[in-house]
Amino acid sequence: MTVPDYDVAIVGAGIAGSTLASLLAPHARVILIDRDVRGLPGSTGHAPGVVAQINTLPVLTELARRSVAAYTAIPNGFDNVGCLEVVRGADGKNWIQDRVAVARERKLEHSVLTTKEAQSLAPAFVHDDATGAIYYPNDGTANAKTVTWHAQDLAAASGATLVDGNVTSITRLGQTYTITTSDDAHTARRVVVATGVWAGQLCPCLASRAVAFAHPYAFANRHAPRTRMAPFARFPDAVMYVRDHGDRIGIGSYNHDPVVVRTAATKVLPTAYTPFQPQFTHTMDDAIRLLPPSTAATFAGRVDAQPAELTMLAAGNVPYGFTGVFTITPDGLPLVGRINLGMYAAIGCWVTHAAGSMRVLADLIVADIRGEDAPEADEWLRAALDPCRFHPMADVECESHAVDKYKDIWNKKDQAKVLAAL
Numbered sequence: 001m002t003v004p005d006y007d008v009a010i011v012g013a014g015i016a017g018s019t020l021a022s023l024l025a026p027h028a029r030v031i032l033i034d035r036d037v038r039g040l041p042g043s044t045g046h047a048p049g050v051v052a053q054i055n056t057l058p059v060l061t062e063l064a065r066r067s068v069a070a071y072t073a074i075p076n077g078f079d080n081v082g083c084l085e086v087v088r089g090a091d092g093k094n095w096i097q098d099r100v101a102v103a104r105e106r107k108l109e110h111s112v113l114t115t116k117e118a119q120s121l122a123p124a125f126v127h128d129d130a131t132g133a134i135y136y137p138n139d140g141t142a143n144a145k146t147v148t149w150h151a152q153d154l155a156a157a158s159g160a161t162l163v164d165g166n167v168t169s170i171t172r173l174g175q176t177y178t179i180t181t182s183d184d185a186h187t188a189r190r191v192v193v194a195t196g197v198w199a200g201q202l203c204p205c206l207a208s209r210a211v212a213f214a215h216p217y218a219f220a221n222r223h224a225p226r227t228r229m230a231p232f233a234r235f236p237d238a239v240m241y242v243r244d245h246g247d248r249i250g251i252g253s254y255n256h257d258p259v260v261v262r263t264a265a266t267k268v269l270p271t272a273y274t275p276f277q278p279q280f281t282h283t284m285d286d287a288i289r290l291l292p293p294s295t296a297a298t299f300a301g302r303v304d305a306q307p308a309e310l311t312m313l314a315a316g317n318v319p320y321g322f323t324g325v326f327t328i329t330p331d332g333l334p335l336v337g338r339i340n341l342g343m344y345a346a347i348g349c350w351v352t353h354a355a356g357s358m359r360v361l362a363d364l365i366v367a368d369i370r371g372e373d374a375p376e377a378d379e380w381l382r383a384a385l386d387p388c389r390f391h392p393m394a395d396v397e398c399e400s401h402a403v404d405k406y407k408d409i410w411n412k413k414d415q416a417k418v419l420a421a422l
């Protein structure tokens with residue numbers, strides 16, 4: 001029997017695949033394949049990377065906590081700027097009460113602030129019409145590209161092979177997988193599919209479990225460097241968020257009818273960054289209007305960016321918007337684990353959860369290679385992330401739950417009810 005070239009082939013070098021490669025490379029012969037390993041054409045490439053640890057789902061808090069610890073250890077990997085949840089209107093008090101209860105239960109440091117106190121922390125983000133805020137000092141923003149390149153460097157230093165190639169098929173003969181790219185073929189004993197919004201291409205069984213959504217994001221024009229970066233802010237009633245990128249402000253919004261990007265459409269997308277879609281113009285204008293007028297003015301004259309212009313626009317001083325594409329699962333948890341013999345998924349891992357969930361997967365794969373049991377302490381995480389957990393559910397139902405998750409991205413609904421419905 002021929003020995004495969006590698007112990008593990010990882011397809012997709014975004015933050016998930018690259019982090020996994022760095023964790024596996026010291027223990028196994030690893031190949032990491034991507035259409036453009038260093039270019040990061042996937043969702044990782046321009047993600048704003050806000051990392052909030054609070055979540056009504058304990059699994060997501062745990063993964064976020066572990067991810068923050070991992071990113072903090074990487075030079076320039078994480079800016080511990082904190083997170084403000086800013087509320088408006090009379091209902092805001094209920095949000096704060098509920099969040100305080102969750103934060104206490106999860107032992108997350110937090111403090112309830114008046115509007116004035118919130119304004120002193122983030123004057124550019126908090127309008128006078130806010131009715132209060134809650135502040136989480138240990139949250140922050142991950143530099144997704146820096147983290148991913150760092151992981152790639154670590155993987156290479158531990159002997160992993162990193163190659164550019166468009167994987168066209170994955171086939172299995174006996175215990176060996178052949179991963180065919182447009183101009184090469186590699187064999188491996190195990191394969192991990194970490195292909196982000198393209199999950200359904202190589203693994204059709206994941207298509208309806210990892211639903212791709214279009215999401216608008218915009219940058220203001222440049223501001224003078226600040227001595228202290230503001231916390232990122234989320235506005236739960238308006239489902240929008242805003243962050244300071246150091247030299248300019250960025251804003252994203254979920255306050256629109258969710259736009260699913262189907263597998264047939266992702267198939268022809270060279271990157272997860274698409275032109276700004278005019279249907280999001282009002283959404284973004286509404287979000288920007290919630291900011292103090294002097295900040296809102298920095299988005300005036302915003303241009304609709306084309307994907308090829310993103311790097312050039314980022315270097316310039318023109319406000320611009322684009323449409324990113326990312327994946328959401330029916331219950332909002334990543335799909336991470338074994339799909340079948342020797343085949344694993346690492347899909348739907350947000351920047352917030354990527355490092356934490358890839359450690360869980362790396363431990364599982366190393367245990368499989370050694371013929372041992374994976375760490376018992378993480379069994380609850382492996383069970384929650386099991387990529388086959390939606391198995392009997394109809395595709396249409398999976399998509400409908402994923403759509404609900406987009407609308408309720410910060411888990412405002414009672415999660416016990418949401419999960420019971422699955």
Ligand SMILES: Cc1cc2nc3c(=O)[nH]c(=O)nc-3n(C[C@H](O)[C@H](O)[C@H](O)COP(=O)(O)OP(=O)(O)OC[C@H]3O[C@@H](n4cnc5c(N)ncnc54)[C@H](O)[C@@H]3O)c2cc1C
Nearest residue numbers: 012014015016035042043044047050167196324350351352
């Ligand atoms: C606008 C925007 C805002 C976001 N905001 C946040 C945020 O604030 N916080 C947060 O936590 N997350 C955020 N996200 C989500 C986050 O960026 C993604 O969930 C995460 O980056 C996904 O990483 P990944 O490694 O799974 O996938 P990707 O980064 O998409 O990587 C997948 C890789 O697979 C490769 N690939 C696919 N198919 C093939 C193939 N056939 N052959 C070879 N290679 C292939 C692609 O080239 C790509 O590099 C945001 C995303 C976007 C777009």
